[in-house]
Amino acid sequence: MAVDVLELQQKKHWLERLGVDLDSITGRVLLRFLRNRVAVVSACVLLVFYLIAIFAPWIAPYDPIQPHFRNRLEPPSAKFWFGTDPMGRDLFSRIVYGSRVSLTIGLVSTLVSFLFGIPMGLISGYFGGWIDEIIQRAVEFTSAIPSFFLILTLVAIWGNVVDRLWLIVFVTGIVGWVGPARMLRGQVLAVREFEFIESARAIGCSHRRIMFHHIFPNAAYVIIVQATLGTAGAILMATGLSFLGLGIQPPSPEWGALLNAGRNYMQEAPWLTIFPGLLIFITVLAFNFLGDGLRDAFDPRSEQG
Amino acid sequence: MPVDKRKLKGKEPLPLLEVRGVQTYYYTDFGVVKAVDGVSFSVRRGEKVAIIGESGAGKSQTGMSILRLIPSPPGRIVGGEIIYEGVDLLKLPEEEMREYRGVHIGVIFQEAAQALNPVYKVGTQIADAYRVHHDCTKEEAWEKAVEMLRKVQISNPEQRAQEYPHQFSGGMRQRAIIALAMVNSPNLLIADEPTTALDVTTEAKIIKLINDLAVKEDKALIFITHDLAVAAGLCDRFLIMYAGKIVENSSAMQLFSDPKHPYAQQLLEALIDVSKSEDEIMAIPGLPPDPYNRPKGCSFHPRCRKVKAICQEVEPEMITIEGDRQVACHYYTDYQAPKLKVVSSS
Numbered sequence: 001m002a003v004d005v006l007e008l009q010q011k012k013h014w015l016e017r018l019g020v021d022l023d024s025i026t027g028r029v030l031l032r033f034l035r036n037r038v039a040v041v042s043a044c045v046l047l048v049f050y051l052i053a054i055f056a057p058w059i060a061p062y063d064p065i066q067p068h069f070r071n072r073l074e075p076p077s078a079k080f081w082f083g084t085d086p087m088g089r090d091l092f093s094r095i096v097y098g099s100r101v102s103l104t105i106g107l108v109s110t111l112v113s114f115l116f117g118i119p120m121g122l123i124s125g126y127f128g129g130w131i132d133e134i135i136q137r138a139v140e141f142t143s144a145i146p147s148f149f150l151i152l153t154l155v156a157i158w159g160n161v162v163d164r165l166w167l168i169v170f171v172t173g174i175v176g177w178v179g180p181a182r183m184l185r186g187q188v189l190a191v192r193e194f195e196f197i198e199s200a201r202a203i204g205c206s207h208r209r210i211m212f213h214h215i216f217p218n219a220a221y222v223i224i225v226q227a228t229l230g231t232a233g234a235i236l237m238a239t240g241l242s243f244l245g246l247g248i249q250p251p252s253p254e255w256g257a258l259l260n261a262g263r264n265y266m267q268e269a270p271w272l273t274i275f276p277g278l279l280i281f282i283t284v285l286a287f288n289f290l291g292d293g294l295r296d297a298f299d300p301r302s303e304q305g
Numbered sequence: 306m307p308v309d310k311r312k313l314k315g316k317e318p319l320p321l322l323e324v325r326g327v328q329t330y331y332y333t334d335f336g337v338v339k340a341v342d343g344v345s346f347s348v349r350r351g352e353k354v355a356i357i358g359e360s361g362a363g364k365s366q367t368g369m370s371i372l373r374l375i376p377s378p379p380g381r382i383v384g385g386e387i388i389y390e391g392v393d394l395l396k397l398p399e400e401e402m403r404e405y406r407g408v409h410i411g412v413i414f415q416e417a418a419q420a421l422n423p424v425y426k427v428g429t430q431i432a433d434a435y436r437v438h439h440d441c442t443k444e445e446a447w448e449k450a451v452e453m454l455r456k457v458q459i460s461n462p463e464q465r466a467q468e469y470p471h472q473f474s475g476g477m478r479q480r481a482i483i484a485l486a487m488v489n490s491p492n493l494l495i496a497d498e499p500t501t502a503l504d505v506t507t508e509a510k511i512i513k514l515i516n517d518l519a520v521k522e523d524k525a526l527i528f529i530t531h532d533l534a535v536a537a538g539l540c541d542r543f544l545i546m547y548a549g550k551i552v553e554n555s556s557a558m559q560l561f562s563d564p565k566h567p568y569a570q571q572l573l574e575a576l577i578d579v580s581k582s583e584d585e586i587m588a589i590p591g592l593p594p595d596p597y598n599r600p601k602g603c604s605f606h607p608r609c610r611k612v613k614a615i616c617q618e619v620e621p622e623m624i625t626i627e628g629d630r631q632v633a634c635h636y637y638t639d640y641q642a643p644k645l646k647v648v649s650s651s
Contacts, residue, residue, distance in 0.1 A: 023469050025424050129378055194419035199485065201374055202414070203434045204406035213433070217424040 008035075029221075032297040039293020042286035049283060053099040060093035065251050073269045083271040085261065091275060098253035098276070102283070105169055106235040110227055112173025117180030118223065122211045124181065125188025132185075139178045147175040148237060155246045165248055168241060172234050183226050187219035194218075221298035225291050232287035239280050255280050319391065320347035321525050322371070322410075322493055327385030327395075329363075329370045332378065336597040340366040340380070342549035345623070348493065353519060353526040355536035357572070358546035359593050364529045367546070368495045371527075372410055373402055389493070408438050411491035413499045413515070416479040421470035427481050428454070428466025435488045453484035457514060476507040483515065494519065495527045500535065512539055533576060537561065545569045548594050548604035551623070554631040565632040567609045603634070611636055 068088035082091035124135040239256030241247035248254040262272025329341035432446035454462035500508040553566040591608035606616040
């Protein structure tokens with residue numbers, strides 16, 4: 001117990017030195033989040049992954065595309081940390097570059113889905129009535145579309161015309177707007193009943209101001225949780241497509257594609273499947289833990305002491 | 306029937322607010338609820354008017370109708386006129402109506418769990434409310450917010466403005482809500498049960514604050530409450546509402562010395578007096594009518610102790626008596642006022 005209190009004091013101290021107002025909602029959420037070790041570790045892992053993706057050219061020891069046939073199928077060693085593939089390319093370098101593709105897909109498709117989902121959810125929940133009816137029918141229509149097969153079809157049609165990376169990103173994003181829209185709508189329905197909303201109207205605020213300035217900050221937490229889970233889903237979708245050979249085309253490295261390429265060498269070079277698989281696993285797991293941690297941190301009922 | 310007061314009292318200046326025959330109906334799946342059913346009254350500059358009634362009598366709905374803040378759907382203001390300084394608010398487009406909210410008419414809400422936005426600092430909220438209607442810098446608005454907090458007697462306002470609502474006590478939050486309602490200096494304040502959530506001591510302080518601010522700045526006040534005793538110490542004029550209608554419109558003196566409508570009489574007798582024993586406290590028998598199915602004739606007749614045949618059939622009209630006093634009852638004249646002291650909260 002004493003150690004816990006000491007630790008809490010220390011965390012408060014750090015946050016204060018970072019200039020975080022501990023009385024604000026953000027400050028309190030952050031403090032609660034920091035108490036969840038698994039979530040904090042997950043956040044750190046993801047941060048490291050994203051940093052690796054950003055600084056890939058400086059981190060990768062070898063060129064990820066240029067073959068070196070003398071080094072075919074080398075097992076992991078000090079020289080090649082994750083071993084090499086059948087074309088003699090360093091797997092570590094390929095994974096490092098591959099993270100750029102996979103993590104970008106996750107991030108950008110989530111951003112796209114939020115770009116559509118947030119205004120839709122806000123408008124739907126705030127105005128209600130026939131506007132809500134129309135948007136909700138659109139939500140139902142969109143969620144009835146199996147997005148994986150939609151992308152498969154679109155890749156088959158346009159796969160050679162447009163860049164598949166952006167095709168996947170935008171289709172997942174556009175199909176994905178229903179998640180945040182639905183979650184946000186539910187929260188908006190609850191928040192708009194609070195008295196401060198009526199008060200804002202009585203002061204003469206416009207609908208737009210009430211929606212974005214008063215309702216959104218009070219409802220946004222469901223979106224943040226949804227964002228982490230959605231990103232994990234998008235990454236899984238993209239790696240799944242690549243694994244089927246319909247995603248990002250070789251030789252550009254992508255985790256799903258790497259997994260697929262390693263499949264034929266599972267007996268002689270298991271590292272080719274283990275490392276990409278492990279990274280997909282860790283990333284998706286970390287996003288899910290992060291989402292759970294954020295949900296708990298935002299939920300005031302989970303507050304202890 | 307709406308009564309045109311200007312015809313009755315030609316010498317008086319134009320009232321600040323004139324409500325004429327306003328009808329606010331809610332269209333639900335179960336039927337039509339006539340929340341406000343033909344309410345007429347006027348408020349002069351600097352006048353303090355109380356709207357008294359049971360829960361569901363339509364007091365808050367009347368207040369919200371003035372600002373056109375009826376949740377729609379299902380609610381709608383279907384009839385009447387709300388004339389503020391010569392402008393019919395019900396005819397204004399929404400954009401122009403917004404300029405009246407906060408600037409001309411301010412609302413003091415009840416200090417409920419979420420009456421202030423938990424995400425923003427108290428000072429920020431007041432400053433933002435100011436900036437909605439004034440073109441000024443953030444710093445100027447912040448100064449204004451601090452000044453408002455000082456005005457509502459929050460000690461150490463510079464520091465308190467930096468705090469969040471959850472760091473305020475109930476009484477302080479209510480003060481902040483008053484500051485929020487008054488930051489754009491409206492001429493008419495609508496206080497919707499502002500002290501219901503507070504303890505008696507804090508309540509008295511808040512009432513005194515509202516009174517002081519209204520008197521000092523010559524603001525008109527519409528005070529909505531179910532608590533006659535609280536309103537007695539504050540208001541000049543009383544509107545007694547029952548089932549969506551005003552049944553009596555009297556000055557404070559007239560009401561407390563000689564209530565005319567049987568409902569007003571029974572309300573006064575129900576006032577809790579510590580000198581009375583439990584058995585002597587008179588509750589009004591029965592329940593307020595079902596809003597979907599109000600009784601024929603006078604809505605109050607099932608609970609009225611003076612009910613006569615005509616009450617069950619014909620709805621009484623608002624009758625003007627004794628100058629500007631109004632009452633809606635078939636038999637108001639045959640009543641003998643009981644000896645009652647004027648109850649004052651201060």
